[in-house]
Amino acid sequence: MSNISKVPVIKVENINKSFGSIHVLRGVNLEVYPGEAVALVGDNGSGKSTLIKILSGTYGPDKGSIYIHNKQIEHLTPKKALAEGIATVYQDLSLDNYRDVIGNIFLGQEITKWGFFLDYPAMEAIAIDLLKKLKINIPDPRVPVGYLSGGQRQGVAIARAVFQGKEIMIFDEPTAAMGVKETATTLKLIHSLTEQGIAVIIVSHNLFQVFDIAHRVCIMKHGRIVKEIPTGDSSPQEVHQSLIGQTGLEDRMEQIYGI
Amino acid sequence: MGFNKNSVEKYFSQLLLLGILLVLVCFLSWKSPFFLTWKNWRNILDTISVQLLLALGMNFVIATGGIDLSQGSNVCLTGIIMAICLKANFSVWSAIVIGILVAAFLGIFNGLIIEKIKITPFIVTLGTSSLYRGLAIIITGGMPIYSFPTAFTFWGKGESTQLNPPIIIACIVLILAVFLMHKTKWGQYSMAIGGNEEALRRVGVNVGFYKVSYYLASALMAGLAGLIITARLNAAEPTAGMGMELDAVTAVVMGGSLMRGGKANISGTFIACLLLGVIKNGLVILSISSYYQQFIIGFLLLSAVVLAEVRQRGQIRF
Numbered sequence: 001m002s003n004i005s006k007v008p009v010i011k012v013e014n015i016n017k018s019f020g021s022i023h024v025l026r027g028v029n030l031e032v033y034p035g036e037a038v039a040l041v042g043d044n045g046s047g048k049s050t051l052i053k054i055l056s057g058t059y060g061p062d063k064g065s066i067y068i069h070n071k072q073i074e075h076l077t078p079k080k081a082l083a084e085g086i087a088t089v090y091q092d093l094s095l096d097n098y099r100d101v102i103g104n105i106f107l108g109q110e111i112t113k114w115g116f117f118l119d120y121p122a123m124e125a126i127a128i129d130l131l132k133k134l135k136i137n138i139p140d141p142r143v144p145v146g147y148l149s150g151g152q153r154q155g156v157a158i159a160r161a162v163f164q165g166k167e168i169m170i171f172d173e174p175t176a177a178m179g180v181k182e183t184a185t186t187l188k189l190i191h192s193l194t195e196q197g198i199a200v201i202i203v204s205h206n207l208f209q210v211f212d213i214a215h216r217v218c219i220m221k222h223g224r225i226v227k228e229i230p231t232g233d234s235s236p237q238e239v240h241q242s243l244i245g246q247t248g249l250e251d252r253m254e255q256i257y258g259i
Numbered sequence: 260m261g262f263n264k265n266s267v268e269k270y271f272s273q274l275l276l277l278g279i280l281l282v283l284v285c286f287l288s289w290k291s292p293f294f295l296t297w298k299n300w301r302n303i304l305d306t307i308s309v310q311l312l313l314a315l316g317m318n319f320v321i322a323t324g325g326i327d328l329s330q331g332s333n334v335c336l337t338g339i340i341m342a343i344c345l346k347a348n349f350s351v352w353s354a355i356v357i358g359i360l361v362a363a364f365l366g367i368f369n370g371l372i373i374e375k376i377k378i379t380p381f382i383v384t385l386g387t388s389s390l391y392r393g394l395a396i397i398i399t400g401g402m403p404i405y406s407f408p409t410a411f412t413f414w415g416k417g418e419s420t421q422l423n424p425p426i427i428i429a430c431i432v433l434i435l436a437v438f439l440m441h442k443t444k445w446g447q448y449s450m451a452i453g454g455n456e457e458a459l460r461r462v463g464v465n466v467g468f469y470k471v472s473y474y475l476a477s478a479l480m481a482g483l484a485g486l487i488i489t490a491r492l493n494a495a496e497p498t499a500g501m502g503m504e505l506d507a508v509t510a511v512v513m514g515g516s517l518m519r520g521g522k523a524n525i526s527g528t529f530i531a532c533l534l535l536g537v538i539k540n541g542l543v544i545l546s547i548s549s550y551y552q553q554f555i556i557g558f559l560l561l562s563a564v565v566l567a568e569v570r571q572r573g574q575i576r577f
Contacts, residue, residue, distance in 0.1 A: 057463075078460065094461055095455065098453075108463055112444065118442050
């Protein structure tokens with residue numbers, strides 16, 4: 001952790017967001033440094049997904065500011081976020097099943113000759129290289145993504161984000177639909193990204209999975225980050241305890257149903 | 260590039276249609292010595308040129324998961340605008356340009372309602388179809404406008420030349436469409452909108468702009484078709500182009516493009532148009548009643564769709 005610089009790659013201050021009468025985010029503050037992995041953990045409806053959608057430019061916050069390298073960014077759109085090097089791996093993977101692997105990796109960032117003519121050989125070369133580097137096993141990148149297995153599809157989504165995200169990568173429930181082996185591969189991959197100096201934000205339900213790779217765990221509840229725990233001086237059990245202590249739901253379930 | 264399993268998979272619809280076409284061509288040329296003459300083929304190509312133009316435009320719209328039911332009415336209204344301009348002693352070129360500009364405007368109107376108000380393309384273009392057709396009837400009072408200068412009717416036939424202008428126009432647009440669909444972002448995004456619109460928005464693509472542009476392209480094709488038909492008939496009728504949008508959809512779907520979008524197939528569309536043209540021509544050559552025409556086309560369309568759907572279901576995971 002000594003190589004982490006003092007300038008946060010991304011910093012958000014007092015982020016507020018409402019949908020109608022529902023106040024989803026109530027003043028979130030978060031800083032992420034280069035090479036750091038931060039896990040956002042919390043119950044359903046705690047505001048994790050909304051927060052990362054604001055970071056990726058999908059939603060605009062009602063109030064609050066976003067800084068990238070200490071430079072305030074007004075009206076962050078998906079396009080601006082990508083230009084600033086923020087890439088997101090969405091929970092639904094955001095893939096076009098009819099499109100081949102190459103097309104999905106380069107979606108929206110196609111390489112062209114003379115501004116309009118798609119340069120397939122160049123894209124294919126980069127895609128093959130990228131998949132190899134990330135150890136994602138896809139024999140033929142010209143196959144439509146719809147033909148691939150769940151793990152391979154996840155791999156394509158990650159490869160795209162790695163291609164897009166030069167600074168910050170956001171993972172929304174990266175291992176939700178994965179088997180044990182695929183989960184391990186993905187987590188190893190995320191770890192290697194942080195070693196390359198990329199800041200990683202992981203949203204997860206599963207604290208135990210992300211604990212090993214995260215440098216810091218942020219517990220969200222009712223639209224706030226209620227606790228930030230460096231994983232170095234804590235155990236997952238401890239954090240889990242504070243998590244369920246905070247939500248209180250499982251305690252209440254225990255009292256009511258005896259489970 | 261080998262003739263491997265993958266490329267057979269990829270080009271299944273085209274290969275199937277080509278197979279049927281080949282069988283048909285062999286059969287017809289055996290039955291009639293006239294069939295394989297250039298004069299007959301020029302006739303076939305001339306007949307399919309309008310359907311091909313409309314189908315090519317429709318292909319980009321269908322690739323997005325949409326549909327443009329106003330094409331036929333657009334063909335009609337464009338023709339009438341050109342006719343009125345010609346009758347008002349505009350030059351032929353300015354009449355054509357004005358007609359195509361009106362077509363473009365109608366297409367942008369479709370696209371803007373679909374994108375801005377977020378109503379399904381089927382309903383919007385069903386409405387505008389009636390709107391444009393109604394406008395055509397109101398303007399003409401239900402009467403056809405006819406007899407134009409030869410410089411205008413040239414665009415319908417051009418008997419003096421070996422290749423008729425409609426065939427040349429259709430060929431140029433076909434090559435352009437193949438290039439645009441498969442080699443440019445613009446074409447790829449039409450399929451990407453049909454495949455996963457949200458994904459495209461998330462990577463920062465201005466989906467609305469692209470969507471409107473596909474309806475514009477479809478309308479431009481209707482404009483060209485309006486020019487050809489009006490010039491060919493030497494008359495602009497308020498009933499022109501009736502049902503042409505559905506013929507275009509037939510060719511698109513038969514050619515292997517998916518109705519729900521995501522996958523489009525320009526060469527398939529061309530082969531389907533050619534096949535439909537050869538079938539119609541063959542019925543005439545064999546002097547079989549044209550009553551069978553509708554039945555055969557319906558049968559082929561259904562077979563193509565059922566086959567594509569069954570194959571698709573086994574392969575793509577969702």
